[in-house]
Amino acid sequence: MSGEILVSCEENQSFKNVPIKGLEPQRPFPKKFYPRFTRGPIHIPELQQKENKIGNSFGNHIQDPVKGEIEFSPEMGMIFNEEDQEVRDLGYQKHAFNMLISNRLGYHREVPDTRDAKCREKSYPADLPSASVVICFYNEALSALLRTVHSVLDRTPAHLLHEIILVDDSSELADLKKDLSEYVKTQLPKTTKLVRNEKREGLIRGRMIGASHATGVFALNCMFVFHGTVDLCVVCPAGKVLVFLDSHCEVNEMWLQPLLTPIREDPRTVVCPVIDIISADTLAYSSSPVVRGGFNWGLHFKWDLVPLAELEGPQGATAPIKSPTMAGGLFAMDREYFNELGQYDSGMDIWGGENLEISFRIWMCGGRLLIIPCSRVGHIFRKRRPYGSPGGQDTMAHNSLRLAHVWMDEYKMMQMNGRSWASQKAHVTVLIIHVNKEQYFALRPELRTRSYGNITDRVELRKRLNCKSFKWYLDNIYPEMQISGPNAKAPQPVFINRAQKRPKIIQRGRLYHLQTNKCLVAQGHPSQKGGLVVVRECDYNDQNQVWIYNEDHELILNNLLCLDVSETRSSDPPRLMKCHGSGGSQQWTFGKNNRLYQVSVGQCLKVVDPVSHKGYVSVAICDGSLPQQWHFES
Ligand code: UD2
Ligand code: MN
Numbered sequence: 001m002s003g004e005i006l007v008s009c010e011e012n013q014s015f016k017n018v019p020i021k022g023l024e025p026q027r028p029f030p031k032k033f034y035p036r037f038t039r040g041p042i043h044i045p046e047l048q049q050k051e052n053k054i055g056n057s058f059g060n061h062i063q064d065p066v067k068g069e070i071e072f073s074p075e076m077g078m079i080f081n082e083e084d085q086e087v088r089d090l091g092y093q094k095h096a097f098n099m100l101i102s103n104r105l106g107y108h109r110e111v112p113d114t115r116d117a118k119c120r121e122k123s124y125p126a127d128l129p130s131a132s133v134v135i136c137f138y139n140e141a142l143s144a145l146l147r148t149v150h151s152v153l154d155r156t157p158a159h160l161l162h163e164i165i166l167v168d169d170s171s172e173l174a175d176l177k178k179d180l181s182e183y184v185k186t187q188l189p190k191t192t193k194l195v196r197n198e199k200r201e202g203l204i205r206g207r208m209i210g211a212s213h214a215t216g217v218f219a220l221n222c223m224f225v226f227h228g229t230v231d232l233c234v235v236c237p238a239g240k241v242l243v244f245l246d247s248h249c250e251v252n253e254m255w256l257q258p259l260l261t262p263i264r265e266d267p268r269t270v271v272c273p274v275i276d277i278i279s280a281d282t283l284a285y286s287s288s289p290v291v292r293g294g295f296n297w298g299l300h301f302k303w304d305l306v307p308l309a310e311l312e313g314p315q316g317a318t319a320p321i322k323s324p325t326m327a328g329g330l331f332a333m334d335r336e337y338f339n340e341l342g343q344y345d346s347g348m349d350i351w352g353g354e355n356l357e358i359s360f361r362i363w364m365c366g367g368r369l370l371i372i373p374c375s376r377v378g379h380i381f382r383k384r385r386p387y388g389s390p391g392g393q394d395t396m397a398h399n400s401l402r403l404a405h406v407w408m409d410e411y412k413m414m415q416m417n418g419r420s421w422a423s424q425k426a427h428v429t430v431l432i433i434h435v436n437k438e439q440y441f442a443l444r445p446e447l448r449t450r451s452y453g454n455i456t457d458r459v460e461l462r463k464r465l466n467c468k469s470f471k472w473y474l475d476n477i478y479p480e481m482q483i484s485g486p487n488a489k490a491p492q493p494v495f496i497n498r499a500q501k502r503p504k505i506i507q508r509g510r511l512y513h514l515q516t517n518k519c520l521v522a523q524g525h526p527s528q529k530g531g532l533v534v535v536r537e538c539d540y541n542d543q544n545q546v547w548i549y550n551e552d553h554e555l556i557l558n559n560l561l562c563l564d565v566s567e568t569r570s571s572d573p574p575r576l577m578k579c580h581g582s583g584g585s586q587q588w589t590f591g592k593n594n595r596l597y598q599v600s601v602g603q604c605l606k607v608v609d610p611v612s613h614k615g616y617v618s619v620a621i622c623d624g625s626l627p628q629q630w631h632f633e634s
Helices: 045-054 084-096 099-105 119-121 142-155 179-187 201-210 257-265 335-340 355-364 397-405 444-448 458-463 470-476 493-500
Strands: 005-007 060-064 071-074 130-139 160-167 193-194 232-234 240-246 249-251 269-279 292-295 301-304 331-332 368-381 505-515 518-522 533-537 546-549 554-556 561-564 575-577 588-591 595-597 603-607 617-620 630-634
Touching: 071 533, 084 099, 099 142, 130 142, 130 201, 142 160, 142 179, 142 249, 160 179, 160 201, 179 193, 201 240, 201 335, 240 257, 240 335, 249 269, 257 269, 257 368, 292 355, 292 368, 331 335, 355 368, 355 397, 355 470, 397 458, 533 617
Parallel strands: 005 232, 130 160, 130 240, 160 193, 269 368
Antiparallel strands: 060 071, 240 331, 249 368, 269 331, 292 301, 505 518, 505 546, 505 630, 518 533, 546 554, 554 561, 561 575, 588 595, 595 603, 603 617
């Protein structure tokens, strides 16, 4: 059949700038600082000069035309009265981010287009499948939740958005219980549904409940049009794809089309956008580097640099990247494939581990997982999780145990101090394994005997789907993963190569902190393993202040030790450790806004208290602020 494809779906419905009844924050602060519903530049007099100078504005953020970065205008966070203070304090307590600014931003705002310029030249097929967006939330700040919803409505063509399904995981906050349902009924399109769990289920079962409400019927705004001159008409196959989002996100321009395209080509492809950073303190939206997902033997998710081979190709920086794992919150997947692949493990509770479980399952059972650099979605990264589990259990440990027993074969990490530990529950002899005394069981010895429920169904699922072994996954999908113990391949290439060939030096010089005019040095002696780093007066004759930056992205002080972070406890300050050559915790990149980015934890190096003489440093969510600006001086 030949002929032109006709898309019968309507252009983007507009639900922008709807009047809000009763739900907007009622705080009496000066109107000039209240730019809600403002989609163009806001004109705050104090900002005028700044705006004129740099010429552009995104809501409350100002774009720096040189670096394409954004800068936060501190006026948004000002406290004018006690009530403001209360909103701010309560917000931090309940949500671990600045609710005062979130409320002031309102439900719509522009965000900077953080895509690579080449993404804007891309075109996507006209007959993309449409999506059901599932957003599960528990005690979310209403303004953040509704900004998530409106960003989807504002930036998604209507014919691609079949529905939004909000799953309230039994929230206790009054506005979520009452006002939200009123708002959904009266202010949002009919295609937005609100489902309420009778009891707290956690995000894993919550998402499954959301997905089960996704309908597969044709959307009302899609018609089958027959036209004499057209051979083929396209009916939007409504709700074919499930898109999961956290409840504190903002989608960027053209976010959905690049996600749907690879799924249309192959429904066994699962895709993630690049997760941009929305600062918990300022709500500033900034771009994330394109990195891919990995994990460590403590079963903690981490970011890895993309291997060069993945980046080389005709599409360059815009090409989809194969990712061994996903971060968890933001992804799109064919609905039937989600069901066929076993949804999620319903025995997992509240939070944690499901992202590695679904990642292993996708790769081991015949699918693939991609990160799509041209799709960008911002997410508020908080410094702590503001909620616990109902019984106070460590659900991450429970969930990780389940996934290890179902998917990791002989690679479960259950050897303590060199002694194998056989699991009673799984009836398997654990051979193994990677011994990492600091990372998991050594830290949590009580987990050795902890029960993790019945996993029979999941083991059967794995058999039914005829999934490959975990060894296959490691060999083919994540060969960079370091393995020690009986499963180690001999010889281990990284260490061998390292002894023979030192990584090429890219730069040698001082790490200068722009705000304090100080240099990064060892707190004690630079050869002391585990020693902290601090900023001190620069001394250009002192070899102990000289860093090497090499092609492996390592920062080595005085040719001795590498700057390193703990992957399991990113709140620990960076320290100097023996260079291990396996990337991750010792990989740093220099990025926009003079940031020094730690790849594995996805955070930036900063001086904790720039006015204090102590000069302590830490890693924190990147926000482009002055304490996070560094310069490598050769
Ligand atoms: C990350 C993921 C998150 C999830 C988690 C591991 C991203 C951006 N986020 O942590 O989606 O995969 O790792 O489990 O990749 N929620 C409920 N019920 C609960 C607890 C949470 O509905 O009992 C909601 C919550 O309101 C939020 C979502 O689940 O919308 C994810 O929770 P989170 O934001 O606390 O997780 P995050 O981003 O720390
Ligand atoms: Mn989240």
